[in-house]
Amino acid sequence: MFTDMEWQALQLSLAVATRSVLFSLPPAMAVAWVLARGRFTGRALLDAFVHLPLVLPPVAVGYLLLVLFGNRGPLGGWLLETFGIQLMFSRAGAALATAVMSFPLMVRAIRISLEHVDPGLEQAARTLGAGAFDRFRSVTLPLMLPGVLAGAVTAFAASLGEFGAVITFVSNIPGETRTLPLALYTALQMPGGEAVAARLAGLSFGLGLAGLALADLLARRVRALLGP
């Protein structure tokens, strides 16, 4: 039904989105924590900074990544020299670009769920002998889990569809950085590629539906576990 090229794009998209979510989850939780609970000057600035990818053109984000993480960029050069990691034109770079683009969505979902966790419950845990990490693990984390899951699913879906930042930062290399939307764009550029484009669009559609259904199922499971 699908050609090798199409399967390759699908597998690549899933791999990039998975990596993107896994790597951005811990920092997103930390930032959400700071934004929800922190009381410091500059919080509004951090909040605005985190939300920048939502309002910037994706191509601009890709360009910024190129400047920072390109092989001659301050961070990219260091990564390449020290660890031999090249982000530019690589799958890891595609994951970074999608992670940056979906980061605000993830932070937002986690932050909202964290703001709904009653600090009184953490105080209660404290009086029962639970230290800071113990409290987080045994009370806060289970109660914010619905938000973490929602954030992860949303970010995963957004990562599957990210186009501008990816093509700008890591280009459009088959098998390395050509994810579903990039393959779809490429097919449209080719004469007679409409059939391929339609199939790829259908694939994206199915993937999106499956993701939504999964998110709904997870949310219901967690709600049943936690209560209202």
Added chain:
Amino acid sequence: MLEVSVRHRLGRFMLDAAFSAPAPALVALFGTSGSGKTSVVNAVAGLLRPDAGRVVLDDEVLFDAARGIDVPAERRRLGYVFQDARLFPHLDVRGNLGYGLRRSRAPARIAFDDVVALLGLEALLARRPRGLSGGERQRVALGRALLAQPRLLLLDEPLASLDAARRDEVLPYLERLRDQWQLPMLYVSHQFDEVLRLATHLVLMEQGSVVAAGSLAEMALHPALGRLAGEAAVGAVLDSTVTAVDGDTGLASITAGSGSLRVPAGGLVPGAPVRLQLLARDVILATEPPHGLSVRNALVGTVTAMQAGSAHSQRVAVDVGGVTVLARVTSLAAAELQLAPGMPVWVLVKAVSLRAAAHGSGGPRP
């Protein structure tokens, strides 16, 4: 022994409270809403860090601003029962009860099964907090705090969110803790009837300060009590014992100073410790031996002090053989009877107006 002295500024509110209380005792912090009771308890628990002061429990300094000591709340080993229970919604009752128990490093003096039996939680163990009634929630919260093996139990208006029936459901358990387990407790309340039923010691608070502190019997006579609890609640509190129960008349005799009072027996047995409140408004004073009255309780005493009460009334303190009784009389009556300190009087109390409640260890439980 619990010693508390804390100073803390919360916006425009200034908390400056100090008291000490012996242990084991049930110390009630009593005052109107906003008098700073909860802040005091939070400072003892370690949830509020006062600007200055000290908190010492049994010779262990938990907080001392001057010496820079501040034991974290999680290592103070104090149980805390919050007004709103604060059960963990993602754990069932068993999980909630076990939360503190698993984290306690002290030897388990208080056993899981004992707490479940004491608080009647057997049927609830597998349930989630959201399905519990208010009274059940508070019982679980109480059990959870107990199982953390606390040295002192803090209770912040644990009954305030409950209706009368639910309160009566939880109160006996608190009495059992006090009497059978001898667990020291610091109890916040703005309901004087709760205090009367539970407390051995009382700390009166008003606008962030401690007005007075002492045993309940002492504090019941304190002039500030009328202002804080309402004039109708003013009256002497007697902790005494039942000397005899007469089945024919349905009356029990209770020692009161040099004399004896007869009250409706309702469930009392000879030898049982009881607590009796003689409301000042129910006490009548006579300057001559009473004749031809239906009142059966007459004690001989001497006026020791007089204070102006509210609305043209006087509060008269009368010593009846080592026990002080308060009477509320109109200023007119006080003037016409020429009541004055040192004067001998007869104290009359209607038996039906007295409510005696079993109180203290060994007494029958409601």
